[in-house]
Amino acid sequence: MSVARGGRLAAADQAMLELNQSVEVDKRLWREDIDGSVAHIGGLEGAGILSSEEAQTLRDGLSQVAREIEAGQMQWDPVKEDVHMNIESRLVEIVGAVGGKLHTARSRNDQVATDLRLFARRRGVEILEALDGLGGVILGRAEEQIDVLMPAYTHLQRGQPSRLAHHLMAWQEMLWRDRGRLVDAITRLNESPLGAGAVAGTGFAIDRASVAQSLGFSGPMRNSLDATASRDFLMELVSALAILGVHLSRIGEEIVLWSSSEFGFMELSDGFSTSSSMMPQKKNPDVAELVRGKAALLIGATTTLMVLEKSLCFGYGRELQDDKRPLFDSCDNARIALNALAGAIETASFRADRLEGALERGHLTATDLADYLVTQGVPFREAHHIVGGLVRKASEQGIELSKLSAEELLAAHPSLQGSEVRAALDPRTAVERRALFGGPAKARVLEAIADARARWQLAQKESIAGA
Amino acid sequence: MSVARGGRLAAADQAMLELNQSVEVDKRLWREDIDGSVAHIGGLEGAGILSSEEAQTLRDGLSQVAREIEAGQMQWDPVKEDVHMNIESRLVEIVGAVGGKLHTARSRNDQVATDLRLFARRRGVEILEALDGLGGVILGRAEEQIDVLMPAYTHLQRGQPSRLAHHLMAWQEMLWRDRGRLVDAITRLNESPLGAGAVAGTGFAIDRASVAQSLGFSGPMRNSLDATASRDFLMELVSALAILGVHLSRIGEEIVLWSSSEFGFMELSDGFSTSSSMMPQKKNPDVAELVRGKAALLIGATTTLMVLEKSLCFGYGRELQDDKRPLFDSCDNARIALNALAGAIETASFRADRLEGALERGHLTATDLADYLVTQGVPFREAHHIVGGLVRKASEQGIELSKLSAEELLAAHPSLQGSEVRAALDPRTAVERRALFGGPAKARVLEAIADARARWQLAQKESIAGA
């Protein structure tokens, strides 16, 4: 029978056991569980509940359990319900009755809250590292591709002449804010529940601040009910990952498009492509599609966690058991997607001929022509209307705006003549004209790359306490 | 290298492999995958692509693979990506080059769509059986508890006198509609994608209708793009399970409340209770909380599946790989929750003293007093106002409405006198007065139980084709 059932209850029904057991999932917390127990031993020792010898015995015992788990020798038993009870049971087998002292002044409620925060912190930092990796790859490709032009699109229609590096830097900006959200989330969750007990603390004089410090937490949580029953740290972390996932899906979508025959803007390396079981010619951008799909999983996990905790009264409610899978999967999905995307982007070929060729059609300098009219004193709305009419005229002839005859231009407005007009219609000139802060002119993009590189590097130097 | 990569691509990168492999998850489809392959062999044989001997060799080989998997001897290899390629590879090892003929006229796209439909049908029918079990338990408890009264609540405030069996029958009504939704979903998905190939069918003359029939499908799907790229059957099934989950969460919530010291309406059996690792006296209704939490998982899975397929262009997109976990988990969660809830309700004790005791406070017959005034010609709005005033008067004295003096009643309205007034204020009489269809009067509830039992039994006799 489960240790946790204690002396109060008869055995659990089989249907109950299947619902109740969580060890298949939560055993993944074993390292955090042991770390937390070791810190708790320090607390018990400090409070005089454990002698030095007992404390050392327990620490040695837990080390042995850790070695067994790492070596794949642990016999995880669903009847013992969860990771906590499995480890404690094994400890008692190893060290004898003194093992029964470990759970003094502690409940699974503060224990699992501690484990989850340690896990979230550790995986969060891993994701930060993967994010830094992707950021670095994008910055590198942007710098390398600095001279390649391409259209900027809106509504997937060609809009204005721009620059591939400028486009890549937009990806980077999104990821930079994701970094900030992750750091905020990890910093906010880095507090210690230990000492909160089941719900109302404990009567033993545990030095909670000292225990918190030994785990790298910024300090103990301030209220025992809150410490054991709140999971907003998971909602915050996973929703930050979901937003990151949305951003990765946007990059993924563009890679899928750009890899198509129709766009032909990039080609993934073989190492990041797949083929078809039926069609021998296929080279598919599955990597980008799978990344796109991870966003769906992350959004669903966010929903699950929020719904799980909605309307829960204090303190701990058992459905919180089911917050682990969404957390574990979300951390895995985010990290795997970041690494795969970094590899795919790093090894892909950009096709400058296709990117720049796309500037040739779509009347991309229509705005520039209207802007020219503005410099001649025409209000923008009127200029916009005049150029819109010229585009219609060009479209009807099946030609580009820039190919309209001098007569046609002049007929639309008396200022539409001369070399400045032809300059306005040139895509390369148009990109360089957009030289304001945040624009695609070469010098501006180079500045942006340098600035971003400095920011990312500085951020990577700042460590999170305990992490 | 993966068989699927064929002659076209170089090896996959490690980061790609981690993202791309799915066998850890989709190996759970092995039985359906082999069933589908056996049916496909029939199609190839019928089309003259396989000789009888070849077909038999392949069938025997697949039988051996199935035995190996069942015995836990299969070496699942992530490098082979998925369940399909792992099984085909093992088949080729067993039967030699002829194994390479199995995938003729087929793609993983129609193959996995077939596997998923077979899986959804099989698990859906299991869930129906578990639902029938819970329905039966509730009907049994309702019949047994037919004489126990209790308040009907709104806003968790006592509202009117009612009957425990009537309350349990409300649970049953929700579940009955869930049954209908599941049957509709299973019926609609019971079509065969086989023969759709990768996206545009195949040039081989497979008799798709015959293959569909051999798998118990109602027929072949009508369009090869749709057959390989649509997953609305998963969205429909899982959203039906989510609605079921919401219903189970409502039952769970009531069990949590009713098991509290404050309500004390029921006590779970030891077999469906848990204790605390810290507090030795605890007997917790974790079963009901966990059931409540499964609704969160099911809602999140619905979200995931809908988001996954949103805005996907035709045909198959690779993110569909990630539809499996939400499906598998949802089917497991629904089945486990149904079984645990059935066991918990079957073995719980209802406490008639507490249920009926709750009728004593809360002015529960206030509506009946107003209704009495209506029979005396007072418009309901006015009657409602008069009785509201009497309730306020009683509350100020800290007594029940039924304890107001004859003088106080008479002062409120001249008709408020006589034995009919006192009868209107009696909870037991009030329940029997509500004898219209769908009401809590004993005879009505007994009729409702009999009617429900007949419906459920009839439904269980109706089989779903192939299931």
Add this chain to the structure above:
Amino acid sequence: MSVARGGRLAAADQAMLELNQSVEVDKRLWREDIDGSVAHIGGLEGAGILSSEEAQTLRDGLSQVAREIEAGQMQWDPVKEDVHMNIESRLVEIVGAVGGKLHTARSRNDQVATDLRLFARRRGVEILEALDGLGGVILGRAEEQIDVLMPAYTHLQRGQPSRLAHHLMAWQEMLWRDRGRLVDAITRLNESPLGAGAVAGTGFAIDRASVAQSLGFSGPMRNSLDATASRDFLMELVSALAILGVHLSRIGEEIVLWSSSEFGFMELSDGFSTSSSMMPQKKNPDVAELVRGKAALLIGATTTLMVLEKSLCFGYGRELQDDKRPLFDSCDNARIALNALAGAIETASFRADRLEGALERGHLTATDLADYLVTQGVPFREAHHIVGGLVRKASEQGIELSKLSAEELLAAHPSLQGSEVRAALDPRTAVERRALFGGPAKARVLEAIADARARWQLAQKESIAGA
């Protein structure tokens, strides 16, 4: 003060009022509310609670209220909380004290449940009509474009030669299943809550079956708690709309892609295009993007409704007030998206030159070449590998598979010679080879169109009771 507060409570606080009032939203139910009241008057008259004269007075009064609302003359007052109390108050102003009899044997709980079911049924039928419209447009375009070929894609990579009409028919298949889900949902919700009262029915002898019939419901609901507290009909309807929305988003995504310069497969009419406030040349497929976005709204509404009802104990809980906006918006969004998409598709131009031109590149007949080898006795896996190697060879030369020399083909396999090989490499032949059920061969697609047309027409003839 609100009528509903009756004689029991003092006035509401301002902050409470802002939270509590719902009339700004739920006034949209006015027509259903009056229809339900008229039916309820019939019930009260049948039970002898209202005389014929009183009943007629109330009916006339409600007719006047309806006229006033239609004419925009109703003074909706948030202090009266909701649509029900606003209408009842106005009725009392018109007909005097007898208006206070209307709410006899009724509560807002059964009243609003009735209104919502009537609304869901009416709007559901409107959506069915819009869906039939879109289905008809697609069938018409498929028939008209029957001879236009195009690639079938997977992973947005060209896969095999196919037919535009076959692609459009895939859209139609998804919508057909959506139709079935909607009919199922509407049929299941078409039951009458009236007579269920607040939670436990009423003591008055209302003939619920007759009242149900007068509203076109299939019958009265079987349990008063369930009738007033369950909202699975909304979850089912809105999740069916969300699945429909996902399907529309897929069509929308393809329209966005196909309208791009890069694909150029179709051009939207001016009436369904938009321009840019800045870029004069833009012609944007906003219609398709907006449709794509509606899926997000519908998914979010599904989430909201499921979360809203999760873990609610019986009976009615007040948060159900907030189920109206998700319902109203979902019905609007689905209908508007269907109509706009129907118009956009009906008036768009397909560009056969671009669609068929896309067959020229992408080695689209590689599967056909492998299939040819299969007919020569080569196991498919080996054939797939051989052709994969040929594709690689062609790609390295920058040519198509079909342009490889006879020597190169022969070097790969001795069977790769002769006219049949060249025929296998021809896209037009390849489409016609795929003549199995559900395939893109012309005859098959024409059959599919005829079959679909018959199905849709038959379905439109079947009416839903009361609708």
Add this chain to the structure above:
Amino acid sequence: MSVARGGRLAAADQAMLELNQSVEVDKRLWREDIDGSVAHIGGLEGAGILSSEEAQTLRDGLSQVAREIEAGQMQWDPVKEDVHMNIESRLVEIVGAVGGKLHTARSRNDQVATDLRLFARRRGVEILEALDGLGGVILGRAEEQIDVLMPAYTHLQRGQPSRLAHHLMAWQEMLWRDRGRLVDAITRLNESPLGAGAVAGTGFAIDRASVAQSLGFSGPMRNSLDATASRDFLMELVSALAILGVHLSRIGEEIVLWSSSEFGFMELSDGFSTSSSMMPQKKNPDVAELVRGKAALLIGATTTLMVLEKSLCFGYGRELQDDKRPLFDSCDNARIALNALAGAIETASFRADRLEGALERGHLTATDLADYLVTQGVPFREAHHIVGGLVRKASEQGIELSKLSAEELLAAHPSLQGSEVRAALDPRTAVERRALFGGPAKARVLEAIADARARWQLAQKESIAGA
């Protein structure tokens, strides 16, 4: 015809118009739109595009538009599509052709992104104020109720003796973290998109930093594509509000429970209660239920926004139009719920008799008895088991643990005798024993209140730039 359609396109279809128009929703941005335009006028003037006179004319014109809107005199026209075009059209009517210069160097894409950020900042700050209000109310009630004890619950079962003020402070801790998340979100979004144009900036030499400063933004956004196409600031803000909503729902759930007859821990004031249209005696905690429901709306809005932006390619896509309603509704719902909850809690009565009475049953000091055994050298697991047995014995006799006879205690363990044992079993002593940091002992809770008050006050003094 819409100004935005310019000279390029013919008129829109009616079905398109219904889908495309957004002014009914986005007119709520009018103030931000005008503020943004005024700042943009400064930019145009600084770049020499507008003369001082022209700039002043436009500013005066916009002031007049603002006055008209405030006075309810604006004729909003759906044919003009959105708030931007309606305001610009009206401006042109007022000031003539010079109005057509306003949109120079700007697109609706950077314009609406600016409006949304200004709106999110302003509403975010309002929500912070409402949150501060609720925080203050809770701190006040905690201080006032400092001496009232109550059980701490887990799984809705009584667990250990605790203190009402300690419970209220758990609410406060959750809200404090919500405050941090909101401040982070508002700070991160406080950047200026103006100057980003449609997607690739503008060729005019706008001083973006100066424009940003004039709107109180921390600076201009660094990339024009990102500035116009990213909406993570909405996802972050709304998911922070959803987490806040989850927290409010937990408080709401407890108020519903505590207001029930069964708990009876608190009574809402009349001003925050509602009654029933049918049952005259009802006093319902609708306020708490409605608050609980707002969490569902906020979760759904989070889902919608994430799904809306998933897989969008750069730059601006039109479905972003539909991000407004989720934003507007979420801000409203959060603010209304905070204010109503603050009022409800401020005016509610806590019933000390019922709260403290609940300590009498539930063996609440079982943990304390086990802890006592630990101090006598018994390992906790064994002590837990011994006390569990005693609880079972007491339960079988229908008595409390503290009522077991001296003999029964002694029989369970030789240390279970003497006054310390009786002291361990006293709930009041047990609460004071829990005097560690974060525990419910009176001194600790008073410290926690003082600390929290100081933190909240300090935070309120810190202003957000521009807000």
